[in-house]
Amino acid sequence: AQKVTQAQTEISVVEKEDVTLDCVYETRDTTYYLFWYKQPPSGELVFLIRRNSFDEQNEISGRYSWNFQKSTSSFNFTITASQVVDSAVYFCALSDLMEYGNKLVFGAGTILRVKS
Amino acid sequence: GAVVSQHPSWVICKSGTSVKIECRSLDFQATTMFWYRQFPKQSLMLMATSNEGSKATYEQGVEKDKFLINHASLTLSTLTVTSAHPEDSSFYICSARPPQELLYEQYFGPGTRLTVT
Numbered sequence: 001a002q003k004v005t006q007a008q009t010e011i012s013v014v015e016k017e018d019v020t021l022d023c024v025y026e027t028r029d030t031t032y033y034l035f036w037y038k039q040p041p042s043g044e045l046v047f048l049i050r051r052n053s054f055d056e057q058n059e060i061s062g063r064y065s066w067n068f069q070k071s072t073s074s075f076n077f078t079i080t081a082s083q084v085v086d087s088a089v090y091f092c093a094l095s096d097l098m099e100y101g102n103k104l105v106f107g108a109g110t111i112l113r114v115k116s
Numbered sequence: 117g118a119v120v121s122q123h124p125s126w127v128i129c130k131s132g133t134s135v136k137i138e139c140r141s142l143d144f145q146a147t148t149m150f151w152y153r154q155f156p157k158q159s160l161m162l163m164a165t166s167n168e169g170s171k172a173t174y175e176q177g178v179e180k181d182k183f184l185i186n187h188a189s190l191t192l193s194t195l196t197v198t199s200a201h202p203e204d205s206s207f208y209i210c211s212a213r214p215p216q217e218l219l220y221e222q223y224f225g226p227g228t229r230l231t232v233t
Contacts, residue, residue, distance in 0.1 A: 042226075044226040044227060047224075091159065091160070
């Protein structure tokens with residue numbers, strides 16, 4: 001069973017549009033961590049954010065924002081006013097102790113294409 | 117800080133040969149390193165966890181005799197793909213965890229693209 005679900009395989013938007021990437025996770029542990037990574041065409045993973053299960057505050061970093069809702073086991077990522085440089089594959093990941101021994105479990109990824 | 121390097125960044129080898137990929141933590145000591153494989157247009161899949169000075173722990177379905185992992189020092193782990201075949205062509209990514217960090221932290225290398233002809 002998939003523990004991190006990124007239902008959107010690919011999203012295409014026009015520059016300056018807002019876009020939200022969905023992430024739904026599954027864990028029985030009460031302590032866990034959620035991550036978002038960006039993988040541009042070069043292949044190198046770029047860390048974007050880490051959030052622990054006890055901190056449900058939404059976070060904003062420039063054009064990026066994250067909405068963490070434990071009630072729906074979701075950790076969605078929004079890019080405001082998208083730019084061509086945002087084109088990449090975005091991965092949501094989960095790490096917990098009980099089920100995964102603090103290993104990172106990645107979702108399938110969402111390809112974001114931003115057109116000018 | 118927290119820089120992880122991989123060498124080589126890309127490699128082409130002939131079927132049947134072995135190839136070694138190095139993963140180094142440049143500015144910290146890593147008691148634990150992870151090796152991932154990523155096929156085109158797919159996600160990262162954990163292959164194995166290596167702890168310095170001990171044998172690696174392989175994920176289910178990963179052939180330990182084919183993918184040899186050595187974590188001989190706190191800054192270096194190597195992955196050797198033995199008797200490589202075209203189906204081993206993939207993007208291999210390592211990550212490293214510093215001992216003083218909480219257990220969830222990993223720093224990723226830039227990846228190594230392996231092509232087996």
